[in-house]
Amino acid sequence: xxxxxxxxxxxxxxxxxxxxxxxxxxxxxxxxxxxxxxxxxxxxxxxxxxxxxxxxxxxxxxxxxxxxxxxxxxxxxxxxxxxxxxxxxxxxxxxxxxxxxxxxxxxxxxxxxxxxxxxxxxxxxxxxxxxxxxxxxxxxxxxxxxxxxxxxxxxxxxxxxxxxxxxxxxxxxxxxxxxxxxxxxxxxxxxxxxxxxxxxxxxxxxxxxxxxxxxxxxxxxxxxxxxxxxxxxxxxxxxxxxxxxxxxxxxxxxxxxxxxxxxxxxxxxxxxxxxxxxxxxxxxxxxxxxx
Numbered sequence: 479x480x481x482x483x484x485x486x487x488x489x490x491x492x493x494x495x496x497x498x499x500x501x502x503x504x505x506x507x508x509x510x511x512x513x514x515x516x517x518x519x520x521x522x523x524x525x526x527x528x529x530x531x532x533x534x535x536x537x538x539x540x541x542x543x544x545x546x547x548x549x550x551x552x553x554x555x556x557x558x559x560x561x562x563x564x565x566x567x568x569x570x571x572x573x574x575x576x577x578x579x580x581x582x583x584x585x586x587x588x589x590x591x592x593x594x595x596x597x598x599x600x601x602x603x604x605x606x607x608x609x610x611x612x613x614x615x616x617x618x619x620x621x622x623x624x625x626x627x628x629x630x631x632x633x634x635x636x637x638x639x640x641x642x643x644x645x646x647x648x649x650x651x652x653x654x655x656x657x658x659x660x661x662x663x664x665x666x667x668x669x670x671x672x673x674x675x676x677x678x679x680x681x682x683x684x685x686x687x688x689x690x691x692x693x694x695x696x697x698x699x700x701x702x703x704x705x706x707x708x709x710x711x712x713x714x715x716x717x718x719x720x721x722x723x724x725x726x727x728x729x730x731x732x733x734x735x736x737x738x739x740x741x742x743x744x745x746x747x748x749x750x751x752x753x754x755x756x757x758x759x760x761x762x763x764x765x766x767x768x769x
Contacts, residue, residue, distance in 0.1 A: 589619035593666065594673040594745035596737040597680040598643040600650070606637020611656060611683045612645045614663055615737035617745055625666055626738050628653035644734025660684060673748045675716040675740065694755070696744055701751040716740055719747060 593616050600612035610631035616624040628645070630653040638645050654662075664686060673694040674680055681688055696702060696719070700710035706722035708714050714722075717729045720743045728743055729735045748755075 591669075592619040592671045592673065592745075592748075593617070593624060594741045594748065595667070595677065595680055596674060596740040596744060597683055598645060598735060598737045599639065599679075599683055600631065600635045600643060600645055601637030601639055602631055602633045602635055604636070606635075606639065609683055610635070611659070612638070612643055612650060612653075613737050614659065614680075614684075615741045616663070616666060617738070617741045619745065619749075621742045621745060623738065625663060627659055627662075629656055629659040630654065632656050640734050641732070642734055644736055660686075673744055675719075675744045675747075676713075694748055696747045699751065699755065701755055702747055705750065716743060716747075723747065723750065 595614065595616045597611055597615075598613040599609040600606070602608045602610050610633065611629045612631070612635075613626075613628050615626040618624050628649045630650045632655070635647075635650065638647060638650075640646055663684060667686075667688060669692075671692045671694060672688050673696065675695070676697045677688075677693060677695050696716070697713050702719055702723070703710050703712060703714060706714060706719050708718075708722070720726050720728050724743075724746065726743070728739050
């Protein structure tokens with residue numbers, strides 16, 4: 479009996495490997511087939527996911543763009559905050575973007591501090607022997623008109639001196655009264671470098687004394703005489719200097735002088751020698767008479 483049971487057990491043990499062998503083989507075959515299928519599908523899906531991820535991160539690193547899938551990266555919102563791009567045209571609207579022109583600087587200051595003046599006189603009193611202001615013209619460093627008015631004396635005019643002044647009775651009929659004109663002129667001259675030809679005559683008729691350090695008289699400057707070919711100590715007229723240096727004719731005809739034309743000619747003469755003139759005055763520490 480015992481032998482029979484032993485044989486039965488031995489037969490079960492010997493038959494069991496054979497019975498289980500087909501099941502393991504099938505499992506292995508199924509596993510291999512599953513892996514093969516998985517290998518075929520995984521590269522395709524992984525490539526898509528990788529390419530998608532690369533594209534996503536490349537877009538996320540690109541500045542000044544908003545992406546629809548930004549929230550999927552779980553990054554802080556501050557790092558993905560969109561900033562508008564700055565256009566190059568914005569610089570054109572900024573103030574002072576265009577080069578602003580710089581005025582020419584002079585040794586003693588800016589051109590705005592320089593004025594050229596010329597006055598025309600009429601006669602009052604017996605035979606017009608007393609000079610009074612009839613017209614005054616003031617121009618800027620560039621020759622622009624700063625002041626140019628006919629001026630009516632406070633006493634009757636007995637000689638209009640038309641041959642030299644160019645003034646007539648009709649010019650002074652509705653002219654600016656002398657007192658008012660004088661205030662306007664002196665206000666303009668205050669603190670400025672005043673240039674004139676024999677300018678002391680203009681100051682005299684204005685009953686005014688301008689600081690010598692701020693006065694430039696082109697009738698008493700040897701620099702201009704040398705340029706014109708005249709003797710250095712001679713006092714040349716404005717007409718002669720302008721003709722000799724610029725070959726320009728002024729104060730011509732029978733209509734008399736024009737104070738505006740003379741003021742501009744005076745400024746042109748000054749600018750011709752201004753650098754050398756101002757250096758000479760600076761070397762004297764502005765202690766001379768300004769001439």
